[in-house]
Amino acid sequence: MTHHITLRARALPLVAAAGILVPVAAGAAPASAATTPQVSCTSGKAGLAAKLQRDITAALATRSGTVAVGLHDRTTKTTCTLRATQAYDSASVVKATVLATLLWDAKKTxxxxxxxxxNLATAMITKSDNAATTALWNQLGVTKVKGFLAAAGMTRTVPGSxxxxxxxxxxxxxxxxLLSLxxxxxxxxxxxxxAYILRLMGNVVTSQRWGTPAGAPSSVSVHVKNGWLQRATRGWRVHSIGAFKGAGHDYTITVLTDGNSTMNYGVNTIQAVSKVIHRDLVPTAPTASRYTPTSTPQEAYVAVPQG
Incomplete structure (x- = not known):
């Protein structure tokens, strides 16, 4: 039996200020009365969908900005989504797609x-090296990237021009x-x-050990790719994708955010959501060793057009 629950995420009303979403003070009227997207969860395990929905909603209740969440656990047939189709600038998260494209293209030939x-792939994923990414992006060309996206069924992803x-x-x-593939x-x-992609995502440098792995128990393997960038509108984009396996679970998490006032604000939002997901999926004793994210998260600063 699959258990399904959908409730409205409790979040402060948001209005646009200089292109960035900011919370509205209590009692103030929001600029629009758009319905707040809902966290939707289904699970083959009794009670898990309701717990995840409740805890993800609570983790986001006081956070400003626009947050999208995806979770899938093969073992318990659990899926959670929030703003699943909303588009974001990828920042360095796209580097996982670049590597997948490179390997897909090599397989074809x-x-x-x-x-x-x-060497370029290792630098691109483990250090988030931008020059290495540019070299591989230029080598592949947008046509091959689009070819991989079509083969992968990633129909809404649009390569940067x-x-x-x-x-x-x-x-x-x-x-x-992508994570499922x-x-x-x-x-x-x-x-x-x-195996090659997972190995590189499992060996990122310490300064990039943040995001979706936050709160992961020691019994679970961690594979992550993060990214962030800042633009004149919608503030900081901060993202994290991760794959986790162990303790009887096999799950992936994606958290995409924008409208963040600072990079660290976005990091904290992602980690708040991730911690409750890991806790609900893989409950462990309070004394159990957990994955501890770096206190000084870093990421390569991605070039964007001026203005």
Whole structure:
């Protein structure tokens, strides 16, 4: 039996100020009366959907900005979504897609990656190196990126134009689709390719160990790719995608945000959501060792057009 629950996320009303969403003081009328999107959860495990929906909603109740969330756990057949189709500038999260495209393209021509490509891929994922990303993006070209997106079923992802790969438009649905391809056997990516992506995402440098892994128990393997950038409108975009396996679970989490006043504000929002997801899926004793995110999160600053 699948248990389903949908409730409205409790959040402060938001209005646009200089292009950035900010909370409205109590009693003030919001600029529009748009319905707040709802956190929707389903699960094959009794009580889990309701608990996740309640806890994710509570984690976001005091957060400003626009947050999109995706969760899927294969083991308990659990899925949660919030703003699943809303589009965001990708920032460095797109680097996982660039690597998947490279491996998909190599598979089509039945070849191994060159030493240059492996060096660039390692730098791109583990250090979030922008120059390495640009080199691979230019090598592949937008046509091949679009080819991978079509093969992967990532139908709403739009590659950035003019060389601005960090302005690729992404959403929760497509990022969760990418993570599903990385974490389970499929015809798009080979088993070796999937293992390679996971290995790199599992070895990011300390300064980038933040985001969706926050609160993950020590019994779960962690694979992550984060990103952020700032633009003149809608403030800081801060994102994190992660894959987790162990303790009888196999799950992926995507959290995309914008309208953040600072980078750290977005990081804290993502980690608040992630902590309750890990806790609800894999409850452990309070003394259990957990994944501790860095206190000084960093990420490569992605170039965007001026103005």
């Amino acid at each position: 039945n070849r191994y990656l060159t030493t240059r490509e492996t 003019g060389g601005y790969w960090g302005l690729t438009r992404i959403n929760v649905t497509d990022e969760q689709r 990385i974490t389970a056997r499929n015809s798009v990516l080979s088993d070796n390719s999937r």
